[in-house]
Amino acid sequence: MQGEPALPARQQLSIKVVTLLLVSLLAGLTAVGATLYLSWQLEGGAAAINAAGSLRMQTYRLGYTLQLNRERPSAELATQIAQERRQFAATLALLDRGDPARPLYLPSDPAVRARFAAIEQRYAQLLAEPNDVRHDPVRxxxxxDEFVDQINALVLDIEQYNARRTMLMRGSQILLIALAIVGTVTQIYLMFLLVFRPLYRLSGGISRMAEQDYSVRLPVETDDEFGELTRSFNRMADRVADAHGTLEARVQAKTAALNTRNRELALRNDIGAGLNAGLSAEAMCRDFLTRLMQWFGADGGSVRIVDPHSNAAHMVVYEGISDTLAAAEHCLQPGDCLCGASLKDGVAVIHDFRKLPSAPEPYSCEREGFVQVSAFPVRARTRQTGQFNLHFRRSRDITRSERDLLEALGEQLGIALENLRLAAREREIAVYEERNLLAQGLHDSIAQGLSFLNLQVQMLNDSLKRGATAEARDIVPLLKAGVQESYDDVRELLNNFRTRLAEGDLVANMRATIERFRRQTGIAVDFDAVGSGTPLPAEDQLQLLFVLQEALSNVRKHAYATTVRVRFTNERDVTLEIRDDGRGFDAAEMAARAEGHVGLKIMQERASRLSAQLQVESDHGAVLRLTIPFDARRLDERTQERTGKHGDQGIAG
Known part of the structure; x- marks a missing residue:
């Protein structure tokens, strides 16, 4: 039938065992069923004997009642005779139809049935006898007596039938015992033959395998589960023997591969240490090339860096090649020669000159005696920043794992070179920013002072030309004051240039700055530092110190104050407040001059670097308040990218 899976061709052990058990069960059930049937027949026959035996008593009782009725006829005796006749007929009917519930039934033996039929017929004849015969006591x-003899013969026939059934039941019981013994012995033998012997054989084979006897093989004697298991054991033994035979070679291969990986890892670590040693680009490339040539046994090599503007690759370092070849290939354009083609495509290539098509002229590397040259890109992430070459005078087979290693090392070098470039660019930007602030500071202080002196010198020259000595004498003190102010500005700038800030030393540096201001100006300064919040990054501390210096410089130049109060708070928010009792300023005039007030502009730029808020107010003097909110402090702690960028440079306001 379609859709049903086909049975396997081999006879399964489970089918054999189940069949054996079912046959044994069927034989046992048959013997037990036969015994039960025979016992049921014997029980029914015994009940039939009792019922047939009661017919004799009923016959004599009926004869006795008839005799009494002849001697003393009465209605009561007539009724009793009719009742006894009905009882006799009922017993005959019971024997004829049987009663399975008791059980009771007349055996189906032909002789018994013929005897019973004769009794029924004789009973009917007795009922039909003439009255003269029935009233003759002797007759x-x-x-x-003749009728009772027939009943006795029936009982004897039933007893003989039961005796034969008893013998059959005993025979079936003996057969059942024999079946039990034979079945048990047969099952034990078959279980030993089908299960235990294959198990012992497999156990012996496994024990020999455990003792390193890899030549053991077991015979396949059956086509069942144990046969398949034996075949699997033999296959396993073949594989184990093969594995054991090649184990030493595989261990050596694995050891060699592990040693190679360890050497590659050591090379990566050494080159990584050299790339992170803070060397210049040339020294970094030279160390990189030297280690690669030693590791791969190269006879020559070079490293080139790509110019991002012209896309040309300039040779930075070289070893093992002549100066002439280095000079000829100092600047390599994409597409030039074999290495230029690799540079253009950005892929690693390995060229064996002996396997290349013949060219009109030999390649320059070939003329130098190299038979193989390889080129690998130097990348910084996805951008190609250079290329390095390895030259061999003898053919060198570079495996796939070695190619992967070289490409990975090229990426390491590319990232290191890119980091150098970014660091240089960062320093350049930092210098530019500081120069811009320096220019603004010079413009706000010295430049304005020199402009004032220039104007006074012109007025002095004009007075002398006109002979106005009185005007000249008035101008000289102004010149002296201007020169002194310019000198003070220069000295303040120099002091700010030399500012250095140790980590966590902001309050001490503030005290030193305030003390220097007090000595130079004679103005009294009160300083309070409160709070124990998280210290600011070093650069933020320096920017905060520069804001304080610029604010004090403005007080010196413009406030005409006698007292200054400085309060620094480092709690959830960071606040720096500078308050003086000077003449203050006009807010409208300050707003109009905001663009031209370089000092205030510089402080605003520094506050922007701190992500801070800068407020300048006039209230019985001037108040400058700089606040770094808590959220801005958390942002600084997350990024930390600006730390140390300007930490060793000072700027005056």
Whole structure:
């Protein structure tokens, strides 16, 4: 039937065992069923014997009642005779139909059935006898004796039938015992033959395998599960023997591969240490090339860096090649020669000159005696920043793992070179920013002072030309004051240039700055530092110190104050407040001059670097308040990218 899976061709052990058990069960059930049937027949026959035996008593009782009725006829005796006749007929009917519930039934033996039929017929004849015969006591007694003899013969036939059934039941019980013994012995033998012997054989084979006897093989004697298991054991033994035979070679291969990986890892670590040693680009490339040539046994090599503007690759370092070849290939354009083609495509290539098509002229590397040259890109992430070459005078087979290693090392070098470039660019930007602030500071202080002196010198020259000595004498003190102010500005700038800030030393540096201001100006300064919040990054501390210096410089130049109060708070928010009792300023005039007030502009730029808020107010003097909110402090702690960028440079306001 379609859709049903086909049974396997081999006879399964489970089918054999189940069949054996089912046959044993069927034989046992058959013997037990036969015994039960025979016992049921014997029980029914015994009940039939009792019922047939009761017919004799009923016959004599009926004869006795008839005799009494002849001697003393009465209605009561007539009724009793009719009742006894009905009882006799009921017993005959019971024997004829049987009663399975008791059980009771007349055996189906032909002789018994014929005997019973004769009794029924004789009973019917007795009922049909003439009255003269029934009233003759002697004749009646003879007939009754003959009838009882027939009943006795029926009982004897039933007993003989039961005796034969008893013998059959005993025989079936003996057969059942024999079946039990034979079945048990057969099952034990078959289980030993089908299960235990294959298990012992497999156990012996496994024990020999455990003792390193890899030549053991087991015979396949059956086509069942144990046969398949034996075949699997033999296959396993073949594989184990093969593995054991090649184990030493595989261990050596694995050891060699592990040693190679360890050497590659050591090379990566050494080159990584050299790339992170803070060397210049040339020294970094030279160390990189030297280690590669030693590791791969190269006879020559070079490293080139790509110019991002012209896309040309300039040779930075070289070893093992002549100066002439280095000079000829100092600047390599994409597409030039074999290495230029690799540079253009950005892929690693390995060229064996002996396997290349013949060219009109030999390649320059070939003329130098190299038979193989390889080129690998130097990348910084996805951008190609250069190329390095390895030259061999003898053919060198570079495996796939070695190619992967060289490409990975090229990426390491590319990232290191890119980091150098970014660091240089960062320093350049930092210098530019500081120069811009320096220019603004010079413009706000010295430049304005020199402009004032220039104007006074012109007025002095004009007075002398006109001979106005009185005007000249008035101008000289102004010149002296201007020169002194310019000198003070220069000295303040120099002091700010030399500012250095140790980590966590902001309050001490503030005290030193305030003390220097007090000595130079004679203005009294009160300083309070409160709070124990998280210290600011070093650069933020320096920017905060520069804001304080610029604010004090403005007080010196413009406030005409006698007292200054400085309060620094480092709690959830960071606040720096500088308050003086000077003349203050006009807010409208300050707003109009905001663009031209370089000092205030510089402080605003520094506050922007700190992500801070800068407020300048006039209230019985001037108040400058710089606040770094808590969220801005958390942002600084997350990034930390600006730390140390300007930490060793000072700027005056």
């Amino acid at each position: 009646m007694r003879v007939l009754m």
